[in-house]
Amino acid sequence: MSQEFNNSGAQTPVDASILEKDKEQPEHLAALPEKSFKDYIVISIFCFFVAFGGFVFGFDTGTISGFVNMSDFVQRFGQLNAAGNYYLSNVRVGLMISIFNVGCAVGGIFLCKVGDMYGRRVGLMFSMVIYVVGIIIQISSQRAWYQFFIGRLIAGLAVGTVSVISPLFISEVAPKQVRGTLVVCFQLCITLGIFLGYCTTYGTKRYTDSRQWRIPLGLCFAWAIILVVGMLSMPESPRYLVEKNKIDEARKSIARSNKVSEDDPAVNTEVQLIQAGIDREALAGNASWKELITGKPKIFRRVIMGIMLQSLQQLTGDNYFFYYGTTIFQAVGLRDSFQTSIILGIVNFASTFAGIWAIEKLGRRLCLLTGSAAMFVCFIIYSLIGSQHLYKNGYSNEPGNTYEASGKAMIFITCLYIFFFASTWAGGVYCIISESYPLRIRSKAMSVATAANWMWGFLISFFTPFITSAIHFYYGFVFTGCLLFSFFYVYFFVSETKGLSLEEVDVLYASGVAPWKSDKWVPPSVDEMAHTYAFQENKPEGEHV
Numbered sequence: 001m002s003q004e005f006n007n008s009g010a011q012t013p014v015d016a017s018i019l020e021k022d023k024e025q026p027e028h029l030a031a032l033p034e035k036s037f038k039d040y041i042v043i044s045i046f047c048f049f050v051a052f053g054g055f056v057f058g059f060d061t062g063t064i065s066g067f068v069n070m071s072d073f074v075q076r077f078g079q080l081n082a083a084g085n086y087y088l089s090n091v092r093v094g095l096m097i098s099i100f101n102v103g104c105a106v107g108g109i110f111l112c113k114v115g116d117m118y119g120r121r122v123g124l125m126f127s128m129v130i131y132v133v134g135i136i137i138q139i140s141s142q143r144a145w146y147q148f149f150i151g152r153l154i155a156g157l158a159v160g161t162v163s164v165i166s167p168l169f170i171s172e173v174a175p176k177q178v179r180g181t182l183v184v185c186f187q188l189c190i191t192l193g194i195f196l197g198y199c200t201t202y203g204t205k206r207y208t209d210s211r212q213w214r215i216p217l218g219l220c221f222a223w224a225i226i227l228v229v230g231m232l233s234m235p236e237s238p239r240y241l242v243e244k245n246k247i248d249e250a251r252k253s254i255a256r257s258n259k260v261s262e263d264d265p266a267v268n269t270e271v272q273l274i275q276a277g278i279d280r281e282a283l284a285g286n287a288s289w290k291e292l293i294t295g296k297p298k299i300f301r302r303v304i305m306g307i308m309l310q311s312l313q314q315l316t317g318d319n320y321f322f323y324y325g326t327t328i329f330q331a332v333g334l335r336d337s338f339q340t341s342i343i344l345g346i347v348n349f350a351s352t353f354a355g356i357w358a359i360e361k362l363g364r365r366l367c368l369l370t371g372s373a374a375m376f377v378c379f380i381i382y383s384l385i386g387s388q389h390l391y392k393n394g395y396s397n398e399p400g401n402t403y404e405a406s407g408k409a410m411i412f413i414t415c416l417y418i419f420f421f422a423s424t425w426a427g428g429v430y431c432i433i434s435e436s437y438p439l440r441i442r443s444k445a446m447s448v449a450t451a452a453n454w455m456w457g458f459l460i461s462f463f464t465p466f467i468t469s470a471i472h473f474y475y476g477f478v479f480t481g482c483l484l485f486s487f488f489y490v491y492f493f494v495s496e497t498k499g500l501s502l503e504e505v506d507v508l509y510a511s512g513v514a515p516w517k518s519d520k521w522v523p524p525s526v527d528e529m530a531h532t533y534a535f536q537e538n539k540p541e542g543e544h545v
């Protein structure tokens with residue numbers, strides 16, 4: 001007879017056949033009794049340390065957008081124009097900002113393997129060593145813009161690695177009942193990082209020398225130390241340990257996260273549950289890349305959906321504001337565009353909490369549909385004011401002029417836009433994607449979709465300076481078009497996955513129910529599923545029910 005944790009910390013008996021049954025029905029564990037919130041506090045603190053990786057990512061976004069508008073930075077890394085003034089060419093700005101995304105994509109695909117080989121903690125600490133190298137290269141750049149550029153590429157490799165390992169680590173140590181919320185903490189930390197990045201550059205722009213950008217970069221050493229110290233005190237992923245057959249260490253880790261003694265029979269049960277999960281995945285086998293195209297039921301359609309959603313998340317235009325907000329608002333004649341960025345940062349951070357609530361309350365589809373429609377309206381108004389009023393009439397820096405009023409209206413509408421982005425598409429996309437694939441192809445499908453996010457992040461951050469120079473605020477209509485498209489795309493192609501287990505999602509797709517009717521779809525009972533649909537995607541074509 002095995003044991004399990006219950007709310008009071010005492011043990012209740014569990015039929016050992018549950019563990020056997022779990023090998024056939026992966027989501028059977030979901031039926032285990034829930035724990036109370038206070039039981040999750042310790043593990044939540046641990047997870048927050050891991051999610052701090054998101055902060056490192058966000059801090060970069062928040063600071064680089066300010067650097068390209070700082071006098072010392074422009075003088076060092078810019079070129080001289082005919083009038084004898086320093087400026088940063090579009091190529092330099094685009095490359096310096098976007099190269100980070102390229103590093104992230106490469107690190108996210110290749111370097112994250114360190115986490116599989118040596119453990120999640122080592123993986124994260126290793127990425128911080130690379131990150132520090134990248135920061136040292138940037139901070140020591142004197143006048144060579146390409147040195148700064150290389151430093152950003154290296155730091156990007158590290159942040160891409162962190163962005164893959166952190167959510168994975170959290171999902172492995174967090175109890176199922178709070179896993180979704182804790183995974184969204186990663187996005188929350190990104191927004192906190194962006195906000196504090198903006199605050200930092202706001203604080204240092206008053207210097208006239210390299211402290212303007214070297215202080216914010218210097219702070220990155222502190223973030224690396226916090227993450228490493230956090231990892232030293234963090235228990236290793238029990239899943240990784242069981243996989244490597246380090247059962248005693250897995251026991252220690254579980255005991256620490258759950259604040260019980262190692263000899264507690266409940267710890268043993270947890271180890272067995274993890275082992276059952278690993279067996280279950282081994283049973284399903286490791287999918288080949290080809291199965292992303294040929295897999296059943298409708299895997300290819302789901303992979304395309306993941307790529308589309310991650311691409312559209314970037315094509316909502318959020319990073320147009322996050323990377324170039326300071327530049328844009330300087331262009332509309334605002335005297336303190338750095339201050340504006342801080343406001344955007346606060347709205348982004350605070351609205352992410354609304355997102356955590358909305359995704360569960362409204363469901364995935366309604367959340368994304370509402371977000372697309374609302375952001376569409378915001379971007380139209382923003383682009384109209386920008387292109388018709390400001391750009392056509394020109395603008396001046398004189399306080400109180402009508403153009404300053406237009407600029408303020410644009411800031412207001414941008415805040416509204418960011419509220420809708422952060423509370424819908426920002427976390428919603430990760431949530432849908434993490435729920436849409438069967439276990440055996442999940443990591444491959446997710447990494448392909450995430451790579452699409454980085455790629456669009458790169459394209460948008462690279463081309464934005466060129467496009468804004470050429471068509472100014474008309475650029476906003478490009479995002480408006482994408483948002484309109486995203487509404488119809490979600491309506492016709494994205495199925496509701498709220499509250500469904502991974503197996504139920506398979507059944508949903510196998511049943512061929514139209515996405516726009518999927519929120520009314522009721523999954524069959526577990527028994528029915530076990531006999532009809534379960535693991536269909538593992539059977540060769542023709543054997544499906």
Ligand SMILES: OC[C@H]1O[C@](O)(CO)[C@@H](O)[C@@H]1O
Binds near residue numbers: 187194319322348
């Ligand atoms: O909060 C905004 C940030 O969130 C992301 O979309 C990732 O989900 C980033 O690309 C962006 O900078």
